[in-house]
Amino acid sequence: MWKWIGDKFDSFKCIVVNWCCERRSALCPRFVIGLYDMSKVAQQYTVLTLKDSVDAAASVLVILGLLVFVICTTIFISVNVRFLCLDTLIFIIILPLV
Numbered sequence: 001m002w003k004w005i006g007d008k009f010d011s012f013k014c015i016v017v018n019w020c021c022e023r024r025s026a027l028c029p030r031f032v033i034g035l036y037d038m039s040k041v042a043q044q045y046t047v048l049t050l051k052d053s054v055d056a057a058a059s060v061l062v063i064l065g066l067l068v069f070v071i072c073t074t075i076f077i078s079v080n081v082r083f084l085c086l087d088t089l090i091f092i093i094i095l096p097l098v
Helices: 002-022 030-097
Strands: none
């Protein structure tokens, strides 16, 4: 039974393929094929451009992250040194007076 169904399907598929081959120019004109080829080229170009832009964006983010880190570290060290200097001034000037 399955063989009979497979044979019927194969014959139906052959009829449809032959019908489509005879009417190929009407079903899919040349300019449609050209548009399809152009869209494939545009898609490849877009994918390559996006890959390059992702690399550039990652580089920019890393540089900005390092810049923020350096600024925060500089502020922290500056504040730390200021309070360290104030503490030593207190020990040097105020404690001997007491």
